[in-house]
Structure formats: structure tokens, C-alpha cells
Amino acid sequence: MNILLTGGTGLIGSEFIRQYSREHEFTVISRDFTKAKSKLGDNVKIVENVSSIENFESFDAVINLAGEPIADKRWIDTQKKIICNSRWDITSELVSKINSCDAPPPVFLSGSAIGYYGNQGDKLVTEETPPHNEFTHELCAKWETIAQSVDQAKTRVVTLRTGVVLTEKGGALGKMALPFKLGAGGTLGSGSQYLAWIHLQDMVRAISFLLENSACSGAFNLTAPEPVTNKMFSKALAKSLNRPCLFNVPGFVMKVAMGESSTMILEGQRVIPQKLTTAGFSFDFPSIDEALSGIYRA
Template sequence: MKILITGGTGFIGHRLMSHLRTHHQITVLSRSPNKVYQRLGHDVEALASLQELDNLDAFDAVINLAGEPIADKRWSPAQKDIICQSRWQITRQLVDKLKAGSRPPRVLISGSAVGYYGRQGDALVDEDSHPHPEFSHEVCARWEELAMAAASEQTRVCLIRLGVVLGAEGGALRKMLPSYRLGLGGPIGSGKQYLSWIHIEDVVNLLLFLLEHEECSGAFNATAPEPVTNELFSRTLARVLGKPHFARVPAWAMRLLFGEMAELLLTGQRVMPVRLQQAGFHFRYPTLDKALKETLGGKRNA
């Protein structure tokens, strides 16, 4: 299978590449082809711009993972625009190129996030839940709308609404580890807000699952079937690391440091992967304890 990937050098893309490259012909779209070769090797093809292509007829599948991290910086108006455009522009360009051909890719798998639902309290959330209107929803809703424009008899579209992805080599966990290793980690705010998470290996496996299962289309919650409160996540992480758990980050401090963006961490969603499970997908790491022990056990012992 010939696959075009955006975000191939990122946290998820890099792990995905190790699974795809042995059986498929991969092209990675990146403004820095040298970075692609340095990070992924020379057995993949790097494409600097979609303008080099008239259409996407040469590909069997497209996986769109590109986007500015949403929780890395304070949400200034300029940063909000970067977050939006880094997702919307590339998705729009991909769909335009896809629709320009006569034999388009059979599947487009495009990223999204559980931020689509906005704040939901402790209510169980599935793919049909009504979203709360706020910035994270606006970003994801438009992102998904642009991707779904590619849907046709020839092309199915899958949207993956990602939770917090757990992996030792990147993402939120890597940022949390320094304070927890010092015994200073703790819950944020009340700690009662739910955190919907997923092990990075399950993200890779569900991407492969959606590639292969032609009956799958539409939105899928990419979260483990055991969402937990921030308090329980924090306590479990400290226990797996063998560290004390007594610190707490007050809500006012988060708002002072991060402004509006802090609400992502102070509110949450209790998201369930209903459609993935109905499709027959099985999680390798369904529980937080198992996921954290696999992710951190080897590094701690080393």
C-alpha cells in the first residue's frame, strides 16, 4: 500500500512509521525533507509541498496527523490562529488534491481530539454526545468538517478524536515526569476532572485497524476504555514511579500561568471509545496501571 502521511516526524507519526515501513511504501509530507531523512531514515520518501502533486491518485491511503500542539503555549490570539491554521490549512489542501483526481485514495484518516466535546463534567461521553461550545470544540469541529468533505463512494473518511497520548518519548507524560520524579507531582485544581488517555501503542494499532477495516468510517474516540480522574491519574503515576504524592497545583496558579488554556486541564471529558469497540478493536493497554507500568517500568529500572 502507498501511504501519504502528514506529521510523520511527530510523537505519534514517528512510532507509526516503525510499524508501516516494513510492509508499505511511505511518503512523508514535511517542509523539512532533511528532518524526515534524519529522523526516519532514507527508505521513506519526503515531499516538501503538496504543490508538487496534481492529485493524490498515486496513494492508496492518507493519514493526516499534522498540527501545532494545542497545550504547549498560552493561548494568545496569535497562538490560537497558529493552532487553527496548522490543522485547517493542511487538511483543506489534502482534500482539494484528493478531489482533483479520478482514482483518489481509498481512505483518509484525519486527526482530531476529545477537545471536540469541550467541558463535559463527569458525564459519560460517546461519539454522539453534544459538544460544549468553546475554543477546543471550534478547532476540532472545523478540522473534522474539512476532512469529511473528502468522503465519497471512492474514499471513506475516519476521524480519530485523540485523548492524552501516553508514551515515554513525548507528549504530556514527558512534560509531567520531571516534577513527579522529584516527588513534587500532584493533581491539578480539584483533581475531580476526568482525563481521557490512551497508550501510544494503542493509537498506532487503531490507526492500522482503521486502515485495514473498510467498513469503518466517521468519528472514533481514540481513548482507552478507562478514563480516570486527574487525582487518580496523578496518584497512579506517583505510585508507578515509587514517589510520594502530596503536592497539588491550585487552579488559580494554572489560570495565572496559562490563562484560557488552563481550562483544558481544569475541566475534562469522560470519553468512551464506543464505536471502536463496536467495530471489534481490542485495546492492548485498557487500564492506566498497565499502560504506565509498560511506559515507565523499563526506564525507571534503567
């Protein structure tokens, strides 16, 4: 396939290109040409923005993974606006381009997150679970609505409700593992809140599966089939690193340190990939022990 990809220099996008560059041709949208070329290599075409693409009908698929990192900074009003606009604006531009084509790309995969559901406590969450209205839901709901405004008579649309992606290559796991490596790791808040996660390798395999499977459309949860509580995750991480799990960081400390964004850590969603498994996808890393032992063994 000839694929247009946004977010190609990010954790998921760059790994997807690395694994599938022999099967597909990639064009990546990036404002930093030098950085993108250095990271992705000479076989990937780099363009500065959506409007600079002349022949949009040449693409067989569009994969939209762009967006400001959601947990790197406190959620003050200006940062919330940056988080939202970095997702909504480029998705709107892509949709406009797709809808203007006489023969548009046949498939559009667009990012989302399990934040769509908001805080769900220990309830088992599938794609059919009604959301709790809060900032992350508002962010993801509008993001998905924009993507779904593509003319679906011509283009199949899939939105990727992604959990916490685990990999040795960066992302959230490095930050979560650091206290354990220093011998000061432990649970956060009550420890009973659920973490819905996915190994990076299963993440890129799932994207490829949804790209190729014409029967798949709509929202899909991209999480492992076995979500775990923070307490379970902390013990598994400590075991994988051969470090103790002795401490607890009270919830109020997290709130002081992170502000409103601490809700992503202190609250949770017990999300399962119901539609993905029903469609026939098989996980290489279904359990947290398998995922973490694979990561740190590597």
C-alpha cells in the same frame, strides 16, 4: 499500501512509520527535509508540500496528523490562529487534491481531538455526545468538517478524536511526570476532572485498524476504555515512579501560569471509545496502571 502521511515527524506519525514500515510504503510531507530524513530514514520519501505531489492517484491511503502543538504556548489570539490554520489549511489542501482525482485514494484518515466535546464534567462521553461550544470544539469541528468534505462516494473518511497520548518517548507524559520525579508531584485543581488517555502503542494500532477496516467511517474516539480522574492518574503515576503524591496545585495557579489553555487540564472529558470497541478493536493497555507500569518498566 502506498501511504501519504502528514505529521510524519511527530510523536504519533513517526511511531506509526516505525512500526509499519515493513508493511507499507510511506511518503511524508515535511518542510524540513533534513530533519525528516534523519528521523525517518532513507526508506521514507520526503516531499515539501501537497502541491509538489504530481501523481496523487498512486496513493492507497492518506493519513493527516499535522498540526501545531496545542498546549505548548498560551492561547493568545495569534497562537489560536496558528493552531487552527496549521490544521485547517493542510486538510483543505489534501481534500482538494483528493477530490480532483478521477480515482482518488480509497481511504482518508484525518486528525481531530477529544477537545471536540468541550468541557463535559463527569458525563460519560461517546461519539454521539453533543459538544459544549468553546475554542477546542470550534477548532476540531471545522477540522472535521473540512475532512468530511471529501467525496465520500469514492473515499472513506475517518476522523481521529484523540485523547492524551502516553509514552516514554515524549509528549504530555514527560511534562506531567517531572514534578513527581522531583518529589513534588500531586493533583491539579480539584482532582475530580477526567483525563481521557491512550497508550501510544494502542494509538498506532488503532490507526492501523481503522486504515484496514473498510466498515469503519466517521468520527472515532481514540482513547483507552478506562478514563480516570486527575487524582486517580496522579496516584497511579506516583506509584509507577515510586514517588510520593503529596501536593495540590490550585486551579487559580494553573490559570495564571497557562491562561485559557489551562481549561484542558482543569476541565475534562470522560471519553470512551464506543465505536472502536464495537468495531472489534482490543486494547493492549486498557487501564492506567497497565499503561504506566508498561511505560516505566520499559
